[in-house]
Amino acid sequence: MNQYQIDGKLKTVLLGMMGLGLLCLILTFAYDDALHTRFWSNYLHNAVFFTGIGFVSLFVMAAFTTAWAGWYTVVKRVFEAYSLFLIPGLILMLVVIVGMWGGLHHLYHWADDKAVAADPILQGKSSFLNKNWYTFGTLIIMGIWIFFANKLRTLSVEEDMSGTPDYNHHKRMRIWAAAFLPIGGFTSAAIVWQWVMSVDAHWYSTLYAWYATVSWFVSALALIILTIAYLKSKGYLEEVTVEHLHDLGKYLFAFSVFWAYLWFSQYMLIWYANIGEETVYFRERIDNYPVLFYGNLLLNFVLPFLILMRNDTKRKYGTLIFVSLVVLFGHWFDFFQMIKPGVLHTAHEALAHGAEEGAHHGHASAPIGFLIPGLLEIGTMLGFLGGFLYFVLNRLSKAALVPKNDPYLEESLHHHT
Amino acid sequence: MFESANIHHTMANQSKEVLYGLYDDEQVLLQAVHKAKADHLDIMDVYTPFPVHGLDEAMGLSESRLHQVGFIFGAIGALTAFLFMTWVFTRDWPIIFGGKPYWSIPAFIPITFELTVLFSAIGMVVAYYTVCGLAPGVTNPTLDDRITDDKFCLAFQTNGASQQEIDKLKSFLSASGAEEINAKII
Numbered sequence: 001m002n003q004y005q006i007d008g009k010l011k012t013v014l015l016g017m018m019g020l021g022l023l024c025l026i027l028t029f030a031y032d033d034a035l036h037t038r039f040w041s042n043y044l045h046n047a048v049f050f051t052g053i054g055f056v057s058l059f060v061m062a063a064f065t066t067a068w069a070g071w072y073t074v075v076k077r078v079f080e081a082y083s084l085f086l087i088p089g090l091i092l093m094l095v096v097i098v099g100m101w102g103g104l105h106h107l108y109h110w111a112d113d114k115a116v117a118a119d120p121i122l123q124g125k126s127s128f129l130n131k132n133w134y135t136f137g138t139l140i141i142m143g144i145w146i147f148f149a150n151k152l153r154t155l156s157v158e159e160d161m162s163g164t165p166d167y168n169h170h171k172r173m174r175i176w177a178a179a180f181l182p183i184g185g186f187t188s189a190a191i192v193w194q195w196v197m198s199v200d201a202h203w204y205s206t207l208y209a210w211y212a213t214v215s216w217f218v219s220a221l222a223l224i225i226l227t228i229a230y231l232k233s234k235g236y237l238e239e240v241t242v243e244h245l246h247d248l249g250k251y252l253f254a255f256s257v258f259w260a261y262l263w264f265s266q267y268m269l270i271w272y273a274n275i276g277e278e279t280v281y282f283r284e285r286i287d288n289y290p291v292l293f294y295g296n297l298l299l300n301f302v303l304p305f306l307i308l309m310r311n312d313t314k315r316k317y318g319t320l321i322f323v324s325l326v327v328l329f330g331h332w333f334d335f336f337q338m339i340k341p342g343v344l345h346t347a348h349e350a351l352a353h354g355a356e357e358g359a360h361h362g363h364a365s366a367p368i369g370f371l372i373p374g375l376l377e378i379g380t381m382l383g384f385l386g387g388f389l390y391f392v393l394n395r396l397s398k399a400a401l402v403p404k405n406d407p408y409l410e411e412s413l414h415h416h417t
Numbered sequence: 418m419f420e421s422a423n424i425h426h427t428m429a430n431q432s433k434e435v436l437y438g439l440y441d442d443e444q445v446l447l448q449a450v451h452k453a454k455a456d457h458l459d460i461m462d463v464y465t466p467f468p469v470h471g472l473d474e475a476m477g478l479s480e481s482r483l484h485q486v487g488f489i490f491g492a493i494g495a496l497t498a499f500l501f502m503t504w505v506f507t508r509d510w511p512i513i514f515g516g517k518p519y520w521s522i523p524a525f526i527p528i529t530f531e532l533t534v535l536f537s538a539i540g541m542v543v544a545y546y547t548v549c550g551l552a553p554g555v556t557n558p559t560l561d562d563r564i565t566d567d568k569f570c571l572a573f574q575t576n577g578a579s580q581q582e583i584d585k586l587k588s589f590l591s592a593s594g595a596e597e598i599n600a601k602i603i
Contacts, residue, residue, distance in 0.1 A: 264526060267523065268523045268526065268527075271523050272515065272517075274515065274516065274517075309488070310484075311480075311484070416470050416471070
């Protein structure tokens with residue numbers, strides 16, 4: 001079974017998840033404050049989370065290709081399919097951009113002209129944090145990403161059809177992959193600053209881009225492991241053995257530790273220096289988001305660290321799937337607490353302005369949906385997840401599951417950790 | 418019970434009579450080890466110049482417990498560092514650094530991490546050398562110098578074996594593809 005087909009039952013489930021997500025988005029919109037803060041922040045949260053998973057899959061694939069990695073060839077098509085999610089990801093982000101130009105949301109404090117006029121700090125940052133940069137930065141950078149994702153995918157599929165013994169396709173892929181690494185590395189940082197870090201418009205951290213990208217990385221690995229486990233349970237990917245899962249598990253373990261390292265590095269430097277402009281970020285989260293703040297470390301570091309430390313837990317479906325689910329939701333919570341406090345602060349200020357002008361009062365400080373994720377947030381997440389998987393599995397069914405002319409296929413088939 | 422313990426005791430002190438075969442290729446060696454196990458031959462040891470994938474399973478070796486040693490030493494290291502700093506900064510010599518509380522957990526984390534790694538690494542090295550009987554001044558006789566270069570060796574101990582049993586081992590070694598068959602007392 002080298003050709004994947006989405007079965008009807010799964011299709012129904014995924015469409016059901018998308019329907020649930022849409023319903024949740026509509027309900028959130030209907031029962032929201034005047035600025036629809038909860039709706040827009042949920043939308044941004046999920047759009048950023050899943051687009052980032054697509055980006056990281058592309059980046060990791062480029063890194064593996066450049067490093068001459070042989071082990072992952074049998075699961076390469078899953079990475080490829082994931083990287084193609086950048087195309088719908090661009091559409092998701094376009095909605096945020098349109099909303100920004102149309103004044104439909106108050107996600108970003110710096111996009112509010114009145115606020116910037118009265119704020120020297122935002123004025124100082126306005127050469128980067130402005131609507132043009134956000135729009136064209138997103139379009140150009142994501143355009144480049146999509147170009148590379150398509151390039152690598154096209155070459156890989158062509159190799160299946162007309163691969164030659166001199167591995168011409170693979171050599172070209174290696175050049176494109178190597179070219180993408182510095183481009184992807186730098187542009188992803190700029191994207192993280194624009195999309196995520198700038199919701200706390202006054203605050204910045206030089207470590208933030210790494211920290212957010214690694215959060216994406218771990219989520220992508222977790223979701224890839226779950227996808228592979230699902231495909232294997234359906235009888236596909238027979239070539240993938242426990243050895244490949246073991247290596248994916250090692251990546252999950254290693255990058256959970258790396259994430260904790262970055263999280264702590266950012267926290268400790270800010271805690272040590274104790275400068276008010278910087279500590280405000282953690283003060284807000286420790287005071288108002290204690291469950292997420294400490295839960296973040298428990299779900300994304302302590303649990304994967306202790307569970308995946310052993311050799312055998314990385315080789316068993318039960319533990320690997322359990323940890324993948326924990327860190328997938330864990331990093332989704334991580335992005336929740338990256339985005340919500342800043343957006344909430346911006347909305348409070350905007351609503352206060354509105355109150356002065358006699359407009360309606362909001363209730364943006366209600367805890368559910370703002371301080372901790374509520375059922376609507378979970379439903380929205382499942383909706384986006386359903387859409388993500390639907391697209392990705394659809395892409396997966398468009399090519400053979402095992403790239404038969406890849407020069408590293410033999411190595412991957414005999415992989416032994 | 419008494420007898421087996423006694424044999425073990427004499428074996429440890431007495432010099433070993435070893436019959437060994439040298440192979441040119443690790444795959445041939447691996448086949449030979451599989452065959453020896455299938456024939457219920459008692460392998461003394463296998464020597465290779467580099468790690469051979471699948472050899473551990475072929476020889477039926479149980480999984481190393483070195484990583485458990487590493488975890489225990491790491492935990493000891495973490496506790497040592499954390500409790501020591503706690504004692505120093507709250508009981509023995511409390512000093513305020515940068516307006517922080519005496520018991521400042523984030524500041525303790527880097528040192529705790531470092532001592533965890535240090536204890537774990539040193540503990541594993543010491544445990545490994547102890548279990549392998551390696552220590553400064555200990556000499557370990559080698560069967561053949563070429564097993565550190567390009568030869569793969571399968572060795573049987575022949576203390577007290579009859580000539581018939583030795584002949585059987587010899588024919589096994591030659592049948593399984595050994596390039597040379599030698600006997601040596603170490």
